[in-house]
Amino acid sequence: MRVVIDTNCLRASIPPKSPFYDLYRSFEEGLFTWYVSTEILLEYEEILSLTYSELTAHLVLHTLTVAPNIVFAEPFYRWELIESDPDDNKFSDLAIGVNADYLVSNDKDYAILERISFPSLTVISLQEFLALLRGVDN
Known part of the structure; x- marks a missing residue:
């Protein structure tokens, strides 16, 4: 499964006592392939x-960069679909460019993508993604 993960989800998954720590553990277990770009890594580091x-x-960042299930990629085209928060475009542009199965985010600015038929991108919340990884129906 190919995914791009928004910073808000990574940030929530770091503390071991977080209910979202399963994201980090599932990644370490190799349950999905995480796509990142230089721009995304810089935002991760900053936040x-x-x-x-x-x-x-x-x-x-060290864990992310040495993991076998991380893929470094750069968007080949800037769609600029997120007008309400242009900084979010780095995630959607990469997800579209790598044909990701999911963009994982709890950011409501991505709701615009539900109304756009092309390019197609599935955005799911961190909670939905964790349920998918666990094989649980929402």
């Missing part, structure tokens, strides 16, 4: 450094 610490950010 994780602000939320936790620089050390935590570096540890998480």
Whole structure:
């Protein structure tokens, strides 16, 4: 399964006591392939450094960059579909470009994609993605 994961979901999955820690563990278990771009990694680093610490950010980024189920890619086209928060376009552009199965985000700005038939992109919440990984019907 090919996925692009928004920063808000990564940030929520870091603490071991978080209800979303399963995202991090499922990734470590190789249950999905995580696609990232340079721009996305830079945002991960910035937000994780602000939320936790620089050390935590570096540890998480190291884990991501050496994992066998991480794929580095760059969007080949800028669709710029998210007008309400243009900074989110880096995630949707990459997800479209790599033909991701899912863009995982709890950000409501991606709701616009439900009304766009082309290019097609499935956005699901972190809760929905974890349920999918567990094989649970929502």
